[in-house]
Amino acid sequence: MIIEMFARMHSIVTNGRVRFFFFALIASGVALLARAPNLPGGLAIASSRLHVFSTIFQGIFIEAVPFLLLGTIASGIVEVFVNRDELARYVPRDALRGVLAGAVLGFCFPVCECGVVPLVRRLFNKGMPLHVGVAFLLAAPALNPIVIVSTYTAFGLGPVLYARIGLTLIISMICGLAFSFGARPERVLLPAAWPVLAGGSAVAVHADSPPMLQRMGSVVSIAADEFFEMGSYLLVGAALAAAMQALVPQSLLLGLSGGPLVSVLALVALAVVLSICSTVDAFIALAFAGSFTTGSVLAFLVFGPMVDIKSIIMFSGVFKRRAVGYLVILPLLLTVLAAVFINLNLNW
């Protein structure tokens, strides 16, 4: 009898009915908080924060969808049309030239931080060496024509533009090199990003390769699957970023504009919290440029495109946890070091 009851309860839980019940409870709470008129003090603030969260979350979603879409379609095209052996032929053999190639690849694939992750994962599948992929992943969101033009528009030809390009190049190359020393893909990457040993899109050269229309259909189909997977990472990141914006008072961070180190840490933290697209971050940085040190503004422009909340979450769809840690900490340390050096030694 008791066993039967347990079995029944178990089946209810695994059927997801209980989960559904909790979900419905949370949903009605959220809806009530959002819609109830004349809430008392604390609840009114919570309701206002909820609206801020919802608006920013949907804003990031609408803004990011086209870029994620382009990234997944690029990934689909690579899967269907790029041959593994061809890719191997074009990637330089030695590590230094490899990471340099990876870092400037953004000029060929102008993708921002939402689009670069699915593309990098696919390139890993195709056998792109780890260090090249890491350099591409970190550099591409800032080292591409669109971002360079927007930085030029905001800051003109000057130290900020040159240093943004230079520092992004150097830091992404150093991080790429760090992954070139004996790191094996199986230990760094999640299985979904492992290189394929055989087959792959040998379809590109096979005599019985499918007709063009079918291959284009395959691109869309692969992109749809990938969009779903990467989209879930992106949306978790967007939700976290929106929650941070709704809950963490940025005015506190903006108050920390003095000091060669504190100002850098404040703007680095702000870059992570804001999670704004690299294509417009120069205009946001412009607003800090008057009150913050030049080094800290540069840190915002260099570190922001490499790492923010949504990219950390998306990295964890490609890399194992420890590697995600390295991908956050290494660029962070290098950026802070460079920015503090600029603040102390260069009078920009």
Place this chain on the structure above:
Amino acid sequence: MTRASRGLVLLALGVLILQRIWAGTLVWFVNPRTLALTWMAALGLIAMAGSLLGVRPVRRLAVGAGDGRHPATGLPAGRHGLHQDHSGHDHSGHDHAAAGGYYSLVVLALPLIMALLVPSKPLDGGAVANKGLNTARPLVRDAVTTLKRTEKPPEQRNILEWVRNFNYAADASVYAGQSADVTGFTYFDTRLAPGQFIVARYSISCCVADAMALGMVVQSDQAAPVGNAWIRVRGPVSLVKIGDQPMPLIKAVSVDGIGAPADPYLYP
């Protein structure tokens, strides 16, 4: 089942975006400059939904027929060469998507769920307290910038143009005495003197995540409007310092309540 439900979620997301464009509420979330991209995104989502729901030119190959092709794509199952080993089972007989299916389904449906549960509205004064009012001078030492001040007559400048002109002027006092006519929402700051409040707008470069609140101080003899109300303020401009930041101050001749504008934000 998963494939179909995924297709439905993508379709609904695409329709949600189209609905926002149609209803004119897209500008509550993103800079209208991105309209073309947003159209592309909506249509792309619907195309993908079509591909998942089976409306596609690709011939679905028999699942698990043992020809070594990926069931979803009809391509040789190349990527499964090594991939198979890790999970200890053969992927060729089922949909890849099924793994963690419900999780990603719910997460992808989050924008839909939020849109249903929380009535949409643009950012208002409620967010200023957290985002902070940007009183900094957005000017880089010696930098050339294309964001020049506007030459518009004073009455036609909006809050963004006023703040920018103040910040780019070597001597902002040249603007003293000019008459302003601006609209924005009210915001109260503890640093202000009695009888003063701020009329503010958000400036959006890309989407609301980068929203920055900009404002002008208003000095008015009238009872201050309640927080978060939309107003139109007219009167001569002078300078005031908040902390050590010079800010434009309007000595209000009139403060009128107005309805929220269709496009609540300003764009640099």
